[in-house]
Amino acid sequence: MRYDQHVLPNGLTIVGEYNEDAQSVAIGFFTRTGSRDETPELSGVSHFLEHMMFKGSERRSAEEVDLEFDAMGARYNAFTSEENTVYYGAVLPEFQERLIDLLADMLRPSLRQDDFDTEKKVILEEIAMYKDRPQFTVYILARETYHHGHPLGNSVLGSTESITALQRDQMMDYFRRRYAPNNMVVTLTGKYDWNAAVAQIEQTCGGWAQGDSSRTVTEPDALPLERMQPDPKRDRVYLCAVAPAPSAQDDARYAAEVLAEVLGGGEGSRLYWALVHPGIADSADMSYSEQDGAGAFFVSATCDPERTTEVIDLLRSTLATAQNDGMSDDEIARARRKLASALVLRAETPMGRLVTVGFDYVYRRRIEPLAETVDKLLAVATDDVDALLRPKPFDKLTLVGYGPLAEAS
């Protein structure tokens, strides 16, 4: 592995993790903007704009964008979250230049009024479609409830109302502000040609004008809220709970990963044994999510409506027991080995490494070599997890239920 970095005069940063043995190159344009950076009237604009990037530029129509990806046989995609909008692809090394050319061109979109109007319908369909996905609905409700007014609770999709009202000029203005080179990081992983990449990106993106790279970062005020949202159209009850956790900049994040793994990292976790193994719930998982200045633990479960109270009680008592009694050395050792190994296996391909490397730089201005991350994970001790539990994060658990809830529950 070799690490590369170069900053263009306009602030665009290019970083790379070079792997001589890889068979492919993965390239991503990471933009540090998402729903947390939106005002209420712009709700959903980051995600809508992500779609628009595929609709063509001065040089390409939407069809030509698709054709060009296909001509390279690229695996490609894009995603928008609360904090980031990322466009990426993986190709065989001989297509590096074409992939950079395409991604850089897409990110200076035409935002034609026709395309904007058509794509607005697509986004509205997507919002409607997600209403039929209860796991998603409960997650959105839980984020919103837990953050109660904090921008990290903003919905990525936006609402039917906000998208309907959104105008092309507002999107254009948001684009100019946020898709500024000083708010973006280009990440390369795998078998790339560094000098060629830097020269090409300088030529293509060196003229992009600087803009706004600010973000309001405050900690959400976590409270032990409970919200039950009845929907008789669902067959199961969906639960999602949120609790405070270390931020993306906090070294305690390795311990947070281990803690979530012990409690809800699939089969063998405490929540699995308490809820899924005995057939009380359909599923029960926990994960840790790093965010700028504030992390969160997410717990989710689905169950038979009749067992809602039982599942909520078991979920709460499982977390409370961990918080009061801590965890055993064996559990910690097993979880950290499992996490470290999963990390190594995922890192086998440039595409598997791209988002980790990109986010390392976006959040912490430094790419952490895989071996170092593994060492840090394997060094997590029972004391480190205890230190996370001492402030009793689960006393501030926000819990949301969604589905055919009885009046009583």
Add this chain to the structure above:
Amino acid sequence: MRYDQHVLPNGLTIVGEYNEDAQSVAIGFFTRTGSRDETPELSGVSHFLEHMMFKGSERRSAEEVDLEFDAMGARYNAFTSEENTVYYGAVLPEFQERLIDLLADMLRPSLRQDDFDTEKKVILEEIAMYKDRPQFTVYILARETYHHGHPLGNSVLGSTESITALQRDQMMDYFRRRYAPNNMVVTLTGKYDWNAAVAQIEQTCGGWAQGDSSRTVTEPDALPLERMQPDPKRDRVYLCAVAPAPSAQDDARYAAEVLAEVLGGGEGSRLYWALVHPGIADSADMSYSEQDGAGAFFVSATCDPERTTEVIDLLRSTLATAQNDGMSDDEIARARRKLASALVLRAETPMGRLVTVGFDYVYRRRIEPLAETVDKLLAVATDDVDALLRPKPFDKLTLVGYGPLAEAS
């Protein structure tokens, strides 16, 4: 790449694709049994049995199975389909012996009555949970309608009734018949130690008794059926259509992949441009599925209930146009390049290659090297696709709709 094969005296076949450059080993136990091999009273037993394999053997409790996977840091899983039940994992090369030991031990399960009773509840929860997943519901309905009585239409999950009625003895009998060494293939990919693997598998599985490896293979009688299943609880309408396609043993399967890619392989496909790009449907995809003795094309789409008729008409006319007028050389060239490239990128890891290699052997008794598959895909000509369209497969399209359908539609 090097290819290995060894057959034990009891019929258990071991195959491997060795890759010196890989960082890991992937190992899978492929059992040629699934819902198509079930009688109505056994409906769902293959999938239920797959769950039971994780519940322990003479040597291990369920918890010890999970602990052992975690101790290796394995990525592992299992799946049951209409035709196969597969147990697999990927680990760093030093854990090869432990992973083989664990998988082989799991596949001689205790099937304890207690565990059977508990897991039955888990399966019933899973069936209930899938009722809240309309994409899944419409797919099951479409398979059932298209096959109308043919065993390939059997549900993998089974029904609440069949699972409730199922007894441990029936499962034990099914297990003895179908999990016979002459009905299984052990597949290894990546950086494995072949001699050690063969010696260990011979020692561990060499004493397994032979059983029933038969399967009734006939072609389904495809008919142009239409079935509309109203469910006012859904917010969107879900469509799934099925048409006849080449079998897993037919060399025309490469052309079938290309055909499905042109019509519905994501952005840039004909269905995408007809339905998704203009905002008429939320999604529209097509895929080709190879099966023993009979393949199928699957088309799926979701839309606003008010646009159901429009979407069905466009879907049908898109397929009819292709069938009547064929496809252009450009479209074919683009689709085959895209498929070939996706194949190469997926093959970068042993885990990404495992199921392809295993199914190659299960269906065709030969592992096709990646380079050969790529050559065959790139050799698909417009004539080959025309040959598939000439018998007019879409005249036999079975179409199923599910959701809040108006009386009229």
